[in-house]
Amino acid sequence: MNLIELRDIRKTFFLGEVVLPVLKGITLNIAKGEMVALTGASGSGKSTLMNTLGCLDRPTAGDYVLDGVEVSRLSNDERALIRNQKMGFVFQNFNLLARTTADGQVMMPLLYGGKYVSQKDARQRAEALLTRVGLADRFDHQPSQLSGGQQQRVALARALINNPPFLLADEPTGNLDSNTTREVLALFKELNEQDGITILLVTHDPKVAASCRRVIRMADGLIESDEITPGGLP
16 A cells, blocks of 8 residues: 555746756655665755655645645645654754753654643653663753764654654765664664654665665656665665
8 A cells, every 4th residue: 555656746946037847757656664765866856856755845746645645735734734743854964953852852743743742741752762762861961962873863763753654864874974874774674664664765875775675766857767675784
């Protein structure tokens, strides 16, 4: 069963009199429970496609069905709710607040979830997730007190706090050394295999891409290849 269905997705930017087509007709399905790498050179369109999949931008044309709902034509508020309830985001630069503790960072999305959660329950959920990602002794640490790998684990726990079925990771290992990269990718793999979370990992690194069972390569706004791989860690 598909979580994502894209049909002839196009995105064109209009810069004054300049017309810049970036996505030129993307059609693909991603099944529930898949772990997919999206890769390609700079300018290939992968970031624009990720922004479209994450409901951060809407396509110029085409259909985007997420978990049975056509989302590309929803209002901004409706798409924001979809992002909060259906998606978790992990970024290269972690996007943590400088003076907020790890548990505070992870609790934050609960404030925008549309459902009341008590402070006690929110903290318990945050601490459970931090423990799962290996930070049981870092609940009260601020980003400056954490290594890059630890900060990315906080960001991953934050992305999971609303139990999203879909996790988007944009160059999540870009600022990490090789050992920490393996550890973070192992966490993604565990979440995919044990929890059934659908994961889209955007990366320019072919070794990182090869950690996924499916690798989609983009070039010039189109899908160049879509392959099944052994999916081993780098």
